[in-house]
Amino acid sequence: MRILEKGVTTDSEIFLYHRTLLAPNPFFRLISVAHYTVPDQYSVSEFSVDGFVLLLVVQGDGYITQNNTTTYMHAGQMILMNGYDRPSFGTNRGIEYYSIVFEGTQQQDFFNALRVKTISVAKEEALPCFLALLTPFREGRQPDNKLINQQLATLVGYFTTEVGSQKFDVVYDYVCAHLNERIAVEDLAKMVGLSTFYFIRAFNEDCGMTPHEYLIKLRVYTASYLLKASAMTLGEITQCCGFSNESAFNNTFKRIMGITPMIYRKNAKKQSRG
Numbered sequence: 001m002r003i004l005e006k007g008v009t010t011d012s013e014i015f016l017y018h019r020t021l022l023a024p025n026p027f028f029r030l031i032s033v034a035h036y037t038v039p040d041q042y043s044v045s046e047f048s049v050d051g052f053v054l055l056l057v058v059q060g061d062g063y064i065t066q067n068n069t070t071t072y073m074h075a076g077q078m079i080l081m082n083g084y085d086r087p088s089f090g091t092n093r094g095i096e097y098y099s100i101v102f103e104g105t106q107q108q109d110f111f112n113a114l115r116v117k118t119i120s121v122a123k124e125e126a127l128p129c130f131l132a133l134l135t136p137f138r139e140g141r142q143p144d145n146k147l148i149n150q151q152l153a154t155l156v157g158y159f160t161t162e163v164g165s166q167k168f169d170v171v172y173d174y175v176c177a178h179l180n181e182r183i184a185v186e187d188l189a190k191m192v193g194l195s196t197f198y199f200i201r202a203f204n205e206d207c208g209m210t211p212h213e214y215l216i217k218l219r220v221y222t223a224s225y226l227l228k229a230s231a232m233t234l235g236e237i238t239q240c241c242g243f244s245n246e247s248a249f250n251n252t253f254k255r256i257m258g259i260t261p262m263i264y265r266k267n268a269k270k271q272s273r274g
Helices: 107-113 123-138 145-160 166-177 185-191 196-207 211-229 234-240 246-257 261-273
Strands: 013-016 029-038 042-044 052-066 069-074 077-082 088-091 095-103 118-120
Touching: 013 123, 029 123, 052 123, 052 145, 069 077, 077 145, 095 123, 095 145, 123 145, 166 185, 166 196, 166 211, 185 196, 185 211, 196 211, 211 234, 211 246, 211 261, 234 246, 234 261, 246 261
Parallel strands: none
Antiparallel strands: 013 029, 029 095, 042 088, 052 069, 052 077, 052 088, 052 095, 077 118
């Protein structure tokens, strides 16, 4: 379906996907895919889209305002937005971009879990996914569900790789390998050649939590797995996960998980039987 909206070039296009009813409760539900070229100033205030929006900017620049926050975008960026928040969109100097609107059974949880929703991506990597979904429409047919899931899984996958950059890989690897030992933040900072102060700040920006918070949560989540999947005693799990004593393990586990380790284990056993 060609778009003749004011401010948009006549070669812009948007296609709606109509085969959703043939795939109830899909992981990805395609709603529309589009290609827009806007030569001059253009804006849409609080556009209404019931789904999540993927934008790939190939030329020019623009801005998105959502939840009182403005994000500026330029060529080479891909943006993931929640359309239910009714974002505003515009450009002052022109922009060319591709967009996909989609929904799915787990997409709200996925979106909430992401720290980074604007990423830099090579056009030659991401653009083929957008074109793969556009091409069937241009040829007078609709893409099948397998193609939809393949392309959308690839595109949203780019956002997961942005969570935690490679500069702290040596730290993450060390913590995982020495979880049962005493780990000092000062020692972790030395691994990446930073002072303790700058390491804590940089790690927080990279991971979304301080090194201490990361270590504690990793110990608790490891303990929760062992409580469900092993016959280890609380004392053994305490030692394996690096807690100083059983009392510290109980208190920390309850603070993060909301219940004691014993109750967590009992509930897990009940669920496995049911």
